[in-house]
Amino acid sequence: MVAGQSGSGEDPWTRGAAGVTVAKTLTRSQPDPLRRRAAAVRWAILVGLVVVLEAATRTGLVDRTLMVPPSEILARLISIVPTGQFGADAVRTITTILVAFAVGLVLGIPLGVVLWRIPAAGRILEPFIVTGYAMPTLLFYPVLLAVMGLNAGPIILIAASMSLVPIALTTMVALNSIKPILHKLANSVNASPSQYYVKVLLPAATPLVFPGVKLGFIYAVIGTVAMEFILAAQGIGFRAGFYYRELNTADMWAYIAVVVVLSVLVNSILTWLEKRIRRDML
Amino acid sequence: MNQMPTMPSTKQEHDVVFENIGMTFQTAAGATQAVANVTGSIPEHKFVSIIGPSGCGKSTLLDMVGGLLKPTQGSVSIDGEAVTAPRRDTAMVFQEDSTLHWRSVLDNVAFGLEVKGVPKDERHERARKMIELVGLRQFEDHRPGQLSGGMKQRVAIARAMAMEPRVLLMDEPFGALDQQTRQFIGRELLRIWEKTRNRVLFITHDIQEAVYLSDEVWVMSARPSVVKEVVKIDLPRPRPEGTHALPRFRELEDHLWSLVKVEAEKTLGPGAQLA
Secondary structure (H helix, E strand, O other), rough: OOOOOOOOOOOOOOEOOOOOEEOOOOOOOOHHHHHHHHHHHHHHHHHHHHHHHHHHOOOOOOOOOOOOOOOHHHHHHHHOOOOHHHHHHHHHHHHHHHHHHHHHHHHHHHHHHHHHHOHHHHHHHHHHHHHHHHHHHHHHHHHHHHHOOOOOHHHHHHHHHHHHHHHHHHHHHHHHHOOOHHHHHHHHHHOHHHHHHHHHHHHHHHHHHHHHHHHHHHHHHHHHOOOHOOOOOOOHHHHHHHHHHHOOHHHHHHHHHHHHHHHHHHHHHHHHHHHHHHHHOO | OOOOOOOOOHHHHOOOEEEEEEEEEEEEOEEEEEEEEEEEEEEEEEEEEEEOOOOOOOOHHHHOOOOOOOOOOOEEEEEOEOOOOOOOOOOEOOOOOOOOOOOOOOHHHHHHHHHHOOOOOHHHHHHHHHHOOOOOOOHHHHHHHHOOHHHHHHHHHHHHHOOOOOOEEEOOOOHHHHHHHHHHHHHHHHHHHHHOOOEEEOOOHHHHHHHHHOOOEEEEOOOOOEEEEEOOOOOOOOOHHHHHHHHHHHHHHHHHHHHHHHHHHHHHHOOOOOO
């Protein structure tokens, strides 16, 4: 932590004739030509890959039992999406993800606060949490299924526990990295504990907690879809696994495509949100 | 705002009073006495600066007036009441950037009032007045990230001033700024202070700044520090730009320098090269 970083040298502020100060011009990251070119190349690669896949599958270079042509996947997708079954699967998966993420958030943030607030708790619990990070929790899934039954419960439990870890850890780290001067400021104006949390700690930590929250959401998605794939009665992951076991490659890929689209969508929303939140930091 | 002239107040109950205060910190290496037996008072409407060698406990003294630290010996009182916690009528400005990066300049300046429970309309009105005074009117809706270091410090000053404190505590507020900015903001501070005339306790390393701003300069000794000498700054107010060139200004500066030099040598060792 650097103290007294209100740097003077790199902060040019010019003074006009009348002593009027002029702020340094605000430079916000604009879509520069380099970035635009990178995006163009990225899309070209994507389209190229699809074309190569199409060619490879059509010529028989890749066996039909492994992969069907992307055009066929798209056709399957178009016929699957309007069905009631797909709607039910999508609703089930999305609700499970959202519930798991909400549980991760509601438990993870207070846990992070406790780890920060009580350093002893941090020292004692951190190894457990880090182990939770490294451990494939999905191994507990069969046991949970036996205990809780074949419903969304075990999936939510596993996905939530995966989601909770990065949220709790980044919350702790974010609170630890708040400039000491802000604590002193809150103290000097005699802020009450709730004012201290709501008006200082929470907003100060938010931009730093966000990457953890984002990761938590991604883990909720991975946890949910993976558990559904292993064993479930409903859901997009279940359906992909079902067609996999049925050797119905086209439909399996159609459901995989749905997961890919969902992931990209979720990630875009989170990135957009993050940018909005970080804008204040400049 | 009271427009009272500078009158030497003798009534102790209207002062900020240090009564034989001392501060001893317990560290792993044992007890360190930072401040020893400081006695003195800041009368109403007075601007008092404290100068002294690094680590002489200047900030410690200020934190004790602000209620952030409890002296281990003696007591600090404001208007006859002992300071035990941060008071509603004191406000602090720190050396480091203490602006809240997620708030606009307006909401930063209104922060102290917000914590005190002043309703939104009123606190915005009072904050706007202060923003106007520190010359940041066009930047009301800007975020601190869009401001220079000097402007952020003016936000911090405005935040403290908006609380209309009876005692303003400033801990090297211009310490992180370049010389030009520092002089300019110093003049601005004085211009604003002429209107409010609240008591100010100002910590600085800069002798010229101390002479220019203050009614009294307290020179502190090296650790364990005591107030070695109180130098009255008898320059007339208001102090226009040419003040620095007055012969009396030079005299006071030289006198203070000679006092500080002795203490600095104690800290750094005899014969230390002092710029």
